[in-house]
Amino acid sequence: MKIIPPKRPLQFLRWFCREDYLEEIEGDLTEVFIKQAESHPRQAKWKFTWSVMKYFRPAFMKSFRNSYQPNSYAMIKNYFKIGWRSLVRQKMYSVIKIGGFALGVAACLLIALFIKDELSYDRHYSPQIYRVLGVIIDEGDVKKGLAFPAPMAAALKEDFAEVKEAGRYNGSELFGAGSSEVRPDGTVENAYDEGFVYFDQALLNMLELPFIYGSPKTALSQPGAIVITKRKADKYFPNLDPVGKLLIVNNRADKPYTIGGVIEDFKATSHIQFDFLIGTEGLEFWNGEQKNWGASNYATYIEVQKGVDVAALEAKISKGIIDKYLVPSMLKDGIPQAEIDKIFKEKNAHLELQPLQKVHLYSNGIDDSLVHGDIRIVWLFGGIALFVLLIAVINFVNLSTAKSANRAKEIGLRKAVGSMRSNIVSQFLYESILFSLISFIIGIALAALLLPYFNFISGKSISMPWITFWFVPSIVALAVMVGLLAGIYPSLYLSAFKPIQVLKGNLTRGAKSSPLRSTLVVFQFTTSIILIIGTVVIYRQMNFILNTKVGYDKEQVLLLQGTNTLGTQVASFADELRALPQVVAVSTADYLPVRGSKRNGNSFWNEGREDIDPGVNSQFWRIDPYYINTLGIKLAEGRNFNRELVSDSSAIIINKKMAGKLGGNVLGKRIYNYAGLWTVVGIVEDFHFESLREDIQPLGMVLGRETSVLAVKLKSGSMSESIALLTQVWKKFTPHQPIRYSFLDERYAAMYADVQRMGRIFTSFAILAIVVSCLGLFALSAFMIEQRAKEIGIRLVMGASLKNIFNLLTFDFIKLVVVSIVIAIPLAWYAMQQWLQDFAYRVDITWQVFAVAGLVAVLIAVLTISYQSVRAGLVNPVKSLRSE
Amino acid sequence: MTQQSLGEFEELVLLMVAALHDEAYGVAILEGLEEKLKKKVNISAVHVALKRIEDKGFVKSRFGGITEDRGGRRKKYYVITALGKKMLDNQYALRTSIYQQIPKISFG
Numbered sequence: 001m002k003i004i005p006p007k008r009p010l011q012f013l014r015w016f017c018r019e020d021y022l023e024e025i026e027g028d029l030t031e032v033f034i035k036q037a038e039s040h041p042r043q044a045k046w047k048f049t050w051s052v053m054k055y056f057r058p059a060f061m062k063s064f065r066n067s068y069q070p071n072s073y074a075m076i077k078n079y080f081k082i083g084w085r086s087l088v089r090q091k092m093y094s095v096i097k098i099g100g101f102a103l104g105v106a107a108c109l110l111i112a113l114f115i116k117d118e119l120s121y122d123r124h125y126s127p128q129i130y131r132v133l134g135v136i137i138d139e140g141d142v143k144k145g146l147a148f149p150a151p152m153a154a155a156l157k158e159d160f161a162e163v164k165e166a167g168r169y170n171g172s173e174l175f176g177a178g179s180s181e182v183r184p185d186g187t188v189e190n191a192y193d194e195g196f197v198y199f200d201q202a203l204l205n206m207l208e209l210p211f212i213y214g215s216p217k218t219a220l221s222q223p224g225a226i227v228i229t230k231r232k233a234d235k236y237f238p239n240l241d242p243v244g245k246l247l248i249v250n251n252r253a254d255k256p257y258t259i260g261g262v263i264e265d266f267k268a269t270s271h272i273q274f275d276f277l278i279g280t281e282g283l284e285f286w287n288g289e290q291k292n293w294g295a296s297n298y299a300t301y302i303e304v305q306k307g308v309d310v311a312a313l314e315a316k317i318s319k320g321i322i323d324k325y326l327v328p329s330m331l332k333d334g335i336p337q338a339e340i341d342k343i344f345k346e347k348n349a350h351l352e353l354q355p356l357q358k359v360h361l362y363s364n365g366i367d368d369s370l371v372h373g374d375i376r377i378v379w380l381f382g383g384i385a386l387f388v389l390l391i392a393v394i395n396f397v398n399l400s401t402a403k404s405a406n407r408a409k410e411i412g413l414r415k416a417v418g419s420m421r422s423n424i425v426s427q428f429l430y431e432s433i434l435f436s437l438i439s440f441i442i443g444i445a446l447a448a449l450l451l452p453y454f455n456f457i458s459g460k461s462i463s464m465p466w467i468t469f470w471f472v473p474s475i476v477a478l479a480v481m482v483g484l485l486a487g488i489y490p491s492l493y494l495s496a497f498k499p500i501q502v503l504k505g506n507l508t509r510g511a512k513s514s515p516l517r518s519t520l521v522v523f524q525f526t527t528s529i530i531l532i533i534g535t536v537v538i539y540r541q542m543n544f545i546l547n548t549k550v551g552y553d554k555e556q557v558l559l560l561q562g563t564n565t566l567g568t569q570v571a572s573f574a575d576e577l578r579a580l581p582q583v584v585a586v587s588t589a590d591y592l593p594v595r596g597s598k599r600n601g602n603s604f605w606n607e608g609r610e611d612i613d614p615g616v617n618s619q620f621w622r623i624d625p626y627y628i629n630t631l632g633i634k635l636a637e638g639r640n641f642n643r644e645l646v647s648d649s650s651a652i653i654i655n656k657k658m659a660g661k662l663g664g665n666v667l668g669k670r671i672y673n674y675a676g677l678w679t680v681v682g683i684v685e686d687f688h689f690e691s692l693r694e695d696i697q698p699l700g701m702v703l704g705r706e707t708s709v710l711a712v713k714l715k716s717g718s719m720s721e722s723i724a725l726l727t728q729v730w731k732k733f734t735p736h737q738p739i740r741y742s743f744l745d746e747r748y749a750a751m752y753a754d755v756q757r758m759g760r761i762f763t764s765f766a767i768l769a770i771v772v773s774c775l776g777l778f779a780l781s782a783f784m785i786e787q788r789a790k791e792i793g794i795r796l797v798m799g800a801s802l803k804n805i806f807n808l809l810t811f812d813f814i815k816l817v818v819v820s821i822v823i824a825i826p827l828a829w830y831a832m833q834q835w836l837q838d839f840a841y842r843v844d845i846t847w848q849v850f851a852v853a854g855l856v857a858v859l860i861a862v863l864t865i866s867y868q869s870v871r872a873g874l875v876n877p878v879k880s881l882r883s884e
Numbered sequence: 885m886t887q888q889s890l891g892e893f894e895e896l897v898l899l900m901v902a903a904l905h906d907e908a909y910g911v912a913i914l915e916g917l918e919e920k921l922k923k924k925v926n927i928s929a930v931h932v933a934l935k936r937i938e939d940k941g942f943v944k945s946r947f948g949g950i951t952e953d954r955g956g957r958r959k960k961y962y963v964i965t966a967l968g969k970k971m972l973d974n975q976y977a978l979r980t981s982i983y984q985q986i987p988k989i990s991f992g
Contacts, residue, residue: 027960032927
């Protein structure tokens with residue numbers, strides 16, 4: 001057997017070693033190896049390898065700078081050079097290509113950041129935490145709620161080993177959560193603050209909120225303890241550790257709260273957002289409240305043990321809680337068995353567990369009075385981002401192939417001197433990567449510039465993640481990838497040219513409007529038109545919302561907040577306001593006909609039917625005799641409350657919906673709820689006291705003393721003057737509390753802030769899509785006209801008018817736009833119909849919407865093309881014909 | 885180059901080149917050194933030293949004929965130059981002169 005040195009090390013040596021040394025070294029190494037291999041073949045191989053490694057030092061290495069410069073390097077340099085030159089030569093096309101691309105990139109980047117932010121919600125909490133949902137199917141509607149009886153959390157923890165911990169919060173304004181007047185003990189000036197909630201120590205433990213001061217395990221374990229966030233601590237107790245200090249809420253100096261700890265502010269990406277967590281230890285809102293299974297006011301969260309099958313646990317909990325607690329409690333309250341069966345069998349009332357990480361995006365239809373994102377919006381945005389980028393890529397492809405004639409000679413020459421097809425392909429891929437990189441740089445700059453505006457329309461506070469480790473590499477990777485994608489078709493197309501033909505000069509390819517190019521134009525315009533239709537529909541719905549008759553008069557109503565601190569003086573304060581000339585009416589109005597104000601759900605029965613009929617789920621409000629007049633609610637039958645009549649303390653005014661549910665003809669009859677028997681003295685027309693997304697619910701209103709909010713109906717006229725007068729009176733009554741007011745119409749509009757936001761977003765995207773599409777169309781039409789220059793010249797010579805030329809050139813494109821309209825209308829109609837489903841009260845999508853959108857699209861297209869068409873029609877035909 | 889220097893291993897290699905006279909090439913030098921030093925030497929070390937002393941002008945080289953047992957590679961023969969010889973002489977003289985200064989005291 002011939003002994004030969006190991007292959008790999010030898011190859012390695014030959015690769016790096018200087019040529020003038022190689023022969024000697026290789027020879028000597030081989031000689032040594034052969035001598036050794038006779039006695040120790042294995043050892044010899046190792047020794048050989050080792051020796052080779054020892055030569056791997058600068059003195060023996062080739063100079064890579066000079067010799068390791070393969071041809072491809074020079075070639076790539078050349079590709080970029082030629083790419084740059086063609087970019088500079090055709091300025092308009094380059095600007096359109098890069099500009100469109102950059103716009104697409106900017107939009108995509110912003111949306112990607114938005115989506116990332118949406119998806120990051122509640123990720124910082126343990127994934128073992130679940131929110132308990134109560135589900136009931138009522139007349140085909142699936143209703144999900146969060147409110148549970150007070151003792152349920154404790155029962156869950158006690159009865160189910162799988163539940164590691166259970167905790168609750170109570171954010172209901174009925175119990176004083178929400179907003180309050182606050183001051184530290186020892187000061188006199190009240191300040192208004194929001195974010196009050198009753199919060200279990202157990203929930204604090206579960207969420208593992210980071211503490212700055214105080215002990216996390218015991219912060220809320222004492223009665224009357226309160227935990228505040230850092231920003232509130234900085235506001236009320238700047239620069240000191242407030243643990244143990246007292247906080248007086250709503251002037252209740254007799255019942256101050258002791259600060260048990262300070263936590264970091266809740267992250268912006270937490271669905272739980274409070275500032276004042278009041279401990280629930282020893283707290284009972286009424287006697288026996290904490291043991292009562294009949295009143296549901298607590299949002300309940302559980303942490304399950306690791307490895308528990310949640311679906312099974314869900315069923316187990318549901319059955320356990322219903323059988324052991326809810327049904328016995330209902331029976332005890334005198335609810336008939338038939339009714340209970342109906343709730344749990346027919347309506348299939350049960351519990352569900354919602355993972356915390358899903359709360360933000362998957363809570364559509366859950367009545368939890370939190371501000372949520374929507375997974376559909378995330379998808380929608382993602383889709384739009386993709387489409388805008390696609391449009392930009394399409395422009396790129398379109399222009400690259402359209403302008404191919406200009407590069408045909410170059411390609412022919414390259415091929416003639418020996419370029420392979422693969423070389424041409426890679427040349428154009430490099431060129432498109434160059435374009436993509438430039439576009440990305442401009443796009444990112446654009447995104448950074450537009451970020452404040454984007455934050456404004458999306459209601460977020462996103463910042464550019466410049467410094468994160470993934471940002472730059474992923475952007476570069478993306479730029480290269482998009483560049484490759486956009487370059488594939490043009491490069492394959494261009495590289496297929498036959499050198500003989502193109503050098504001879506009879507290239508006809510790319511001159512005519514190819515079916516592909518038409519398809520791309522249609523795609524762009526379809527997207528744009530869909531967005532236009534979406535925008536129009538959203539604005540029409542918003543308009544409808546703002547101008548529809550809601551059943552009460554929301555104009556000129558000022559809401560004075562925080563009047564509960566006046567205590568018994570509220571009545572005289574109200575009287576004094578009534579004496580002002582600008583004031584039409586004043587009413588205490590805790591229960592306002594806008595979403596997010598005080599609510600109280602109740603069941604009503606006709607007298608004597610409470611054990612037989614199912615109750616009518618309705619709202620139960622406590623108002624004063626001025627309420628109906630102040631808000632301009634219309635009485636349909638009967639009368640308003642009368643202050644003079646003592647018997648009106650057990651009178652009730654209901655809305656028509658309630659009257660209908662109770663079987664009609666209830667005026668003068670008595671109805672029953674938990675609080676007693678009420679005589680119906682009046683029936684009001686239905687008015688929208690919730691968002692227009694929902695149907696009007698039954699409502700019963702009785703007299704009561706609720707004094708947190710005063711509604712003041714003002715005469716039209718100088719608003720600032722009226723406010724100045726109100727402030728004077730206010731100062732007289734409470735010198736230590738700044739006046740705080742809002743307007744009913746503003747509160748009403750705020751309910752639909754998300755609709756407005758959607759409208760703005762759609763407008764932005766529609767404009768973006770149109771701009772990008774127009775850029776493409778503009779460049780494409782310019783190219784087409786350039787190609788047909790001779791034809792136009794001949795036509796002009798033969799006597800065609802400007803109008804003839806214009807029509808000729810424009811018609812082709814208008815056809816494409818019309819096709820787009822036809823495609824876009826059904827798609828847009830379907831999508832917007834889906835969106836409108838969210839509203840119980842909505843506009844119809846009429847043909848006018850489509851007409852407007854179509855007209856806008858055609859108009860924009862004509863305007864875009866006309867510049868080029870008119871120019872073509874005005875040019876001296878001699879110029880274009882001379883060359884032949 | 886102002887001051888010519890010669891490292892210890894370089895000096896040994898140079899000596900060996902001189903000793904082998906016309907037969908000095910990589911492997912021969914390696915084997916000669918291993919025999920005298922009574923220890924293993926890596927061929928790469930010999931090459932490094934050879935290149936250095938060649939750069940310094942102490943040896944010059946030429947290629948020999950093709951031989952079978954080297955995978956067809958030619959040997960490269962080294963011959964000491966006049967400068968190299970002078971360098972060795974200087975070194976020898978220097979060492980001897982210092983050595984002779986050692987007092988004749990009994991060691992041990």
